[in-house]
Amino acid sequence: MIKANNPSLKSWIQVPADSDFPIQNIPFGIVVRESGHKLATIIGDTVIDLAELYHGGMFDGLGLDASVFENEFINDFMALGKAQNRVVRDRISVIFQEGNQELQGNESLMASALIPASEATLSMPVKVGDYTDFYSSRDHAYNVGCMFRDPNNALLPNWLHLPVGYHGRASSIVVSGTPLKRPKGQQMPAGADKPVYGPCRLLDFELEVAFVIGKETALGDTISMDSAEEHIFGLVLFNDWSARDIQKWEYVPLGPFLGKNFGSSISPWVVTLDALEPFRTESPKQNDPEPLPYLKNTEDRNYDINLFVDINPESGEGKTVCESNFKYMYWNMCQQLTHHTVNGCNVKVGDMCASGTISGPERGSFGSMLEISWKGTKPVDMPDGSQRKFINDGDTVTMRGYGERNGVRIGFGEVSGKILPAD
Amino acid sequence: MIKANNPSLKSWIQVPADSDFPIQNIPFGIVVRESGHKLATIIGDTVIDLAELYHGGMFDGLGLDASVFENEFINDFMALGKAQNRVVRDRISVIFQEGNQELQGNESLMASALIPASEATLSMPVKVGDYTDFYSSRDHAYNVGCMFRDPNNALLPNWLHLPVGYHGRASSIVVSGTPLKRPKGQQMPAGADKPVYGPCRLLDFELEVAFVIGKETALGDTISMDSAEEHIFGLVLFNDWSARDIQKWEYVPLGPFLGKNFGSSISPWVVTLDALEPFRTESPKQNDPEPLPYLKNTEDRNYDINLFVDINPESGEGKTVCESNFKYMYWNMCQQLTHHTVNGCNVKVGDMCASGTISGPERGSFGSMLEISWKGTKPVDMPDGSQRKFINDGDTVTMRGYGERNGVRIGFGEVSGKILPAD
Numbered sequence: 001m002i003k004a005n006n007p008s009l010k011s012w013i014q015v016p017a018d019s020d021f022p023i024q025n026i027p028f029g030i031v032v033r034e035s036g037h038k039l040a041t042i043i044g045d046t047v048i049d050l051a052e053l054y055h056g057g058m059f060d061g062l063g064l065d066a067s068v069f070e071n072e073f074i075n076d077f078m079a080l081g082k083a084q085n086r087v088v089r090d091r092i093s094v095i096f097q098e099g100n101q102e103l104q105g106n107e108s109l110m111a112s113a114l115i116p117a118s119e120a121t122l123s124m125p126v127k128v129g130d131y132t133d134f135y136s137s138r139d140h141a142y143n144v145g146c147m148f149r150d151p152n153n154a155l156l157p158n159w160l161h162l163p164v165g166y167h168g169r170a171s172s173i174v175v176s177g178t179p180l181k182r183p184k185g186q187q188m189p190a191g192a193d194k195p196v197y198g199p200c201r202l203l204d205f206e207l208e209v210a211f212v213i214g215k216e217t218a219l220g221d222t223i224s225m226d227s228a229e230e231h232i233f234g235l236v237l238f239n240d241w242s243a244r245d246i247q248k249w250e251y252v253p254l255g256p257f258l259g260k261n262f263g264s265s266i267s268p269w270v271v272t273l274d275a276l277e278p279f280r281t282e283s284p285k286q287n288d289p290e291p292l293p294y295l296k297n298t299e300d301r302n303y304d305i306n307l308f309v310d311i312n313p314e315s316g317e318g319k320t321v322c323e324s325n326f327k328y329m330y331w332n333m334c335q336q337l338t339h340h341t342v343n344g345c346n347v348k349v350g351d352m353c354a355s356g357t358i359s360g361p362e363r364g365s366f367g368s369m370l371e372i373s374w375k376g377t378k379p380v381d382m383p384d385g386s387q388r389k390f391i392n393d394g395d396t397v398t399m400r401g402y403g404e405r406n407g408v409r410i411g412f413g414e415v416s417g418k419i420l421p422a423d
Numbered sequence: 424m425i426k427a428n429n430p431s432l433k434s435w436i437q438v439p440a441d442s443d444f445p446i447q448n449i450p451f452g453i454v455v456r457e458s459g460h461k462l463a464t465i466i467g468d469t470v471i472d473l474a475e476l477y478h479g480g481m482f483d484g485l486g487l488d489a490s491v492f493e494n495e496f497i498n499d500f501m502a503l504g505k506a507q508n509r510v511v512r513d514r515i516s517v518i519f520q521e522g523n524q525e526l527q528g529n530e531s532l533m534a535s536a537l538i539p540a541s542e543a544t545l546s547m548p549v550k551v552g553d554y555t556d557f558y559s560s561r562d563h564a565y566n567v568g569c570m571f572r573d574p575n576n577a578l579l580p581n582w583l584h585l586p587v588g589y590h591g592r593a594s595s596i597v598v599s600g601t602p603l604k605r606p607k608g609q610q611m612p613a614g615a616d617k618p619v620y621g622p623c624r625l626l627d628f629e630l631e632v633a634f635v636i637g638k639e640t641a642l643g644d645t646i647s648m649d650s651a652e653e654h655i656f657g658l659v660l661f662n663d664w665s666a667r668d669i670q671k672w673e674y675v676p677l678g679p680f681l682g683k684n685f686g687s688s689i690s691p692w693v694v695t696l697d698a699l700e701p702f703r704t705e706s707p708k709q710n711d712p713e714p715l716p717y718l719k720n721t722e723d724r725n726y727d728i729n730l731f732v733d734i735n736p737e738s739g740e741g742k743t744v745c746e747s748n749f750k751y752m753y754w755n756m757c758q759q760l761t762h763h764t765v766n767g768c769n770v771k772v773g774d775m776c777a778s779g780t781i782s783g784p785e786r787g788s789f790g791s792m793l794e795i796s797w798k799g800t801k802p803v804d805m806p807d808g809s810q811r812k813f814i815n816d817g818d819t820v821t822m823r824g825y826g827e828r829n830g831v832r833i834g835f836g837e838v839s840g841k842i843l844p845a846d
Contacts, residue, residue, distance in 0.1 A: 161618050340681070345685055
């Protein structure tokens with residue numbers, strides 16, 4: 001298996017020092033070529049069309065079908081299972097390792113398979129079946145509870161006993177770079193006696209990380225804490241765009257609906273759990289209260305991954321408004337997946353589970369404008385002199401994330417989305 | 424187009440008097456044959472393999488591809504569009520009309536295409552992309568509000584202004600006949616200071632009707648009240664199984680999750696909106712308050728469809744515990760779909776939207792055991808001397824539904840599911 005934390009591993013493809021994609025990463029995504037959608041990976045600033053490598057014989061002997069490479073999504077690749085996924089990832093790392101001549105000696109194959117990232121069109125990597133959003137950052141839940149309820153009673157009674165989650169909309173998950181129109185809908189203005197219809201005025205981002213299911217279960221089966229990682233193929237950055245005014249009016253008693261389902265954005269590269277192994281870090285102590293036995297955590301299951309959110313106005317300089325970290329999660333991914341299936345709910349390859357907003361303990365690490373601007377009471381000063389309580393038309397929100405250890409940086413690239421004015 | 428309300432239309436296939444499937448109905452589903460899954464319909468007690476008819480030349484000249492008939496789901500058929508769907512439905516009604524000899528003259532084709540319903544295996548008709556559940560029966564919302572809040576304040580402030588809805592789980596929607604295990608999970612017993620883990624003790628059904636999307640929209644587009652019906656292919660009966668104790672503990676603040684997603688059951692035949700046209704009936708007056716203009720209803724958009732729920736114990740006589748009607752909906756399907764997309768949320772072919780529990784004004788028409796037994800305070804007497812507050816292990820819950828006008832009865836058949844003990 002690739003030693004993701006081996007700093008001596010180098011590629012013959014040039015990798016800039018601040019790249020998220022050294023040869024230790026090898027994430028999976030989909031690149032759109034003239035002849036269709038292809039399974040792809042990236043090293044440095046070079047996107048690699050794996051279908052071309054397949055047809056060029058580079059995966060001969062591995063028993064792989066062309067349909068896995070010539071595919072609109074990576075789902076069929078994930079469905080091969082972790083053992084086979086690792087074989088492919090290892091093989092890629094061999095082909096591109098410094099000194100290896102298999103591909104370097106074949107100029108026409110190099111020309112057809114390697115694409116400068118700036119010229120590559122990446123599409124939705126995953127066909128998402130069901131999408132679930134959790135609410136697992138304690139600081140985020142506390143902040144929201146303070147704002148909407150009471151600082152002395154900020155967490156609801158269930159929050160420390162289970163990873164609260166709800167179902168979201170899969171159809172409107174889009175890949176980074178897809179612009180979104182400001183949603184319209186019903187809101188109840190403060191003091192009004194009836195709702196109004198119009199464009200959302202409190203448009204927000206939520207900084208999240210989502211995991212992708214690579215191994216299905218049957219209806220009625222459960223996933224235990226110890227087997228959960230076997231079902232997780234990899235992770236993406238996830239912007240859970242939120243229309244706060246629409247959400248506030250609609251969400252009782254059945255939860256968020258139109259305040260969320262107008263769009264969610266994901267990063268185009270699915271980074272494998274294997275690649276993130278070096279960043280595994282201790283999980284928060286859960287002893288007040290202890291979770292029920294089925295949720296009890298006995299290992300390090302958090303990940304030390306730096307996360308950033310930038311707001312870039314249409315004209316004018318941008319600003320990083322949040323620096324957070326995936327390690328801040330109170331409930332980890334294994335607990336989320338174990339809880340999700342404790343009742344026999346089945347999961348399918350391509351299902352996506354997002355973390356919920358990942359806020360750290362200080363304002364600079366809060367993962368949404370709702371928290372950063374504290375309901376609009378503390379606007380953010382932008383370099384161009386403007387202020388932000390929420391997101392303006394023309395703003396592009398970009399999330400970035402990477403871990404770094406022993407000089408090896410492994411990251412997600414970015415998920416970026418621009419807000420267009422409402423119709 | 425088929426005159427669904429024309430009582431003089433007869434088939435050469437025998438149709439029992441109480442059948443839901445006269446030649447005026449022609450619903451669509453999937454039958455499992457030795458050679459695979461096939462598009463199918465039903466007349467009386469005879470399931471018709473439409474792929475066999477296709478290969479037998481019965482649809483020649485209609486420009487249809489074999490893949491629509493040789494398919495695991497009806498999605499590709501729905502995606503052809505209503506105009507083409509109607510051509511196929513009309514053609515079927517001609518082939519099976521009394522006096523028509525095209526098929527009757529071909530004994531081998533008849534033998535291969537016609538299957539006694541008692542011998543036919545029906546599978547999930549629709550590949551469900553996203554599933555949404557609404558909460559649109561006023562009596563149901565009022566009952567729940569009375570039980571959990573206050574009879575003087577039973578409806579939450581938003582309820583009369585918009586069709587409250589939330590996203591559900593698509594992966595665990597199963598076809599009628601699929602048994603379900605009693606789910607396990609966390610519950611907070613009354614008076615306890617910490618939650619317990621174990622089998623659900625308050626297992627319930629919810630009587631619902633769901634519509635299936637047949638025409639997609641792009642992200643950012645909206646559907647208006649006047650165009651909504653163009654996007655609805657047809658309807659199924661829907662049992663939204665609910666674990667009340669799990670739901671009660673988990674659902675704040677983000678809505679139902681594990682209390683619902685262990686399974687939902689649907690009837691195997693999708694009855695087209697065209698077939699239900701004769702049962703269109705007036706919608707309830709909405710003038711206190713009036714909805715916002717985008718939701719305003721100016722036509723009859725409710726449907727007079729009788730609905731029934733039976734509980735059949737493993738041994739012992741069953742009982743009809745609910746007689747309700749689809750016409751009781753306060754928010755109709757067009758309002759639900761219009762609201763769902765007002766923010767630009769896209770819909771895809773195969774998406775399913777369920778009505779929410781359909782309760783009428785009296786106890787006998789309440790659509791869940793929660794309401795029928797009024798939180799367990801008014802148990803139902805069963806013919807075998809036992810009582811039901813909720814659903815027992817071994818119970819089979821069966822929902823049935825049909826409309827009847829001018830002597831023509833058009834129905835759904837049934838959705839039935841047995842509850843197995845927890846592991």
